[in-house]
C-alpha cells in the first residue's frame with residue numbers, strides 16, 4: 001500500500017523491548033544516550049521565548065528563503081567565528097533534516113546517490129530513502145584520530161551527486177582538517193560532486209583549539225553548510241535551521257535560485273521564529289556556553305575514570321556532544337549493552353548503531369547532569385572491563 005521510500009517494517013529490537021519492560025516496571029534508568037539538551041538540566045534564561053510573541057508575527061509575508069531580517073541575523077552570527085557571509089547566500093529551513101531533504105531534491109534525480117560517512121549519524125539512511133535516492137558509505141578510519149582516506153572515493157559509483165561530511169562528526173567528534181578539505185574539494189571538482197557539510201556541532205570544540213568550520217565558505221567548489229538552532233543554541237523544539245551556500249558564484253547563485261523554488265513550494269519556516277531569531281541568537285550564547293561547560297566537564301570525568309580500567313579507552317574526540325569508548329569485545333556489543341541495561345540500569349548506544357566497522361565500542365552522550373554522568377560512567381566501565 002505504501003511507497004518503497006519507507007523502510008521495510010522491522011521488528012522492534014531487543015534493546016527497545018527490554019528498555020520498555022524496565023520502564024513499565026518503574027525501574028529508574030540512567031540514559032547516557034540522551035542528546036536532547038532540553039532534557040539534560042541545562043539552564044535556559046527566563047523569558048527566552050517571549051520574542052516569539054511579537055505583534056509583527058500576526059502578518060504573513062512569505063519569503064521562500066527566509067525573511068531578510070532573519071537571514072541577516074544568521075549572517076551576523078557567523079561573525080562570531082570570524083566568517084563573512086552575505087545574507088543572500090543563506091536559506092532558512094525548519095531544521096537541518098529538512099535542509100538535507102531540500103538539497104537532495106536540488107542535487108539528485110530519483111535513484112541517484114550521495115556518499116555518507118561511516119561511522120556517522122544513523123538518520124542518513126532514512127533521509128535519503130525518503131527522497132527516493134541512495135546513500136553509499138565511505139569510511140572514516142581511526143589512527144589515533146579519525147580520518148577520511150580520499151583514495152577510496154575514486155571507486156565511488158558513477159551516479160554520485162554529492163558527498164556529505166559531518167564536522168564535527170556524530171559520534172566520532174572529528175572535524176574535517178584543512179588537508180582533508182583540500183582533498184575532498186579536488187575530488188568534487190574532478191567528479192562534479194557538490195559538497196554538503198553538516199556543521200550542527202561546529203560550535204562545540206572540546207578543547208581550546210580552533211578547528212576548521214564554515215566549510216561552504218572555504219571549499220572552492222559548490223558546497224552547502226548546514227546548521228541550526230537545534231544544536232547551536234540548544235533549542236531543537238523551536239525549529240529553525242539554515243543552509244549557507246558557497247563555491248564559484250555562478251554555480252552558487254544558480255543553486256540558490258533553484259533552492260528558492262523548492263522552498264517556495266513548502267514555505268515551512270514560521271514567521272514568529274524568524275522574527276525572534278536575532279534575540280534567540282543573542283540569548284543563545286549563554287545556553288551554548290552552559291552546554292560547552294557540561295560536555296567538557298563530562299569528557300574530563302570520563303577520561304579520568306577510564307584510567308582505572310586499562311582494558312577500556314576513550315577514542316580521540318575533538319568536538320560535539322558524544323564520546324566513543326573502546327571496550328573489550330568479549331561478549332559482543334549487543335550483549336554488553338543489554339546486560340548494562342538489565343543489570344546496571346544504564347542505557348548506552350552500541351557502536352553498530354552508528355555503523356562502526358568493528359566491535360566493541362559504546363557511545364555515550366556528554367550532555368547528562370555531571371554527577372549522574374560520573375556515577376553511571378563508573379558503573380559502565382566497571383562492567384565493561386570485567
Ligand SMILES: Cc1ncc(COP(=O)(O)O)c(C=O)c1O
Nearest residue numbers: 095096097121170200228230241
Ligand atoms: C549530525 C546531525 N545532523 C543533524 C541533526 C538534526 O538536526 P535538526 O534538529 O536541526 O534537524 C542531528 C541531530 O542529532 C545530528 O546529530
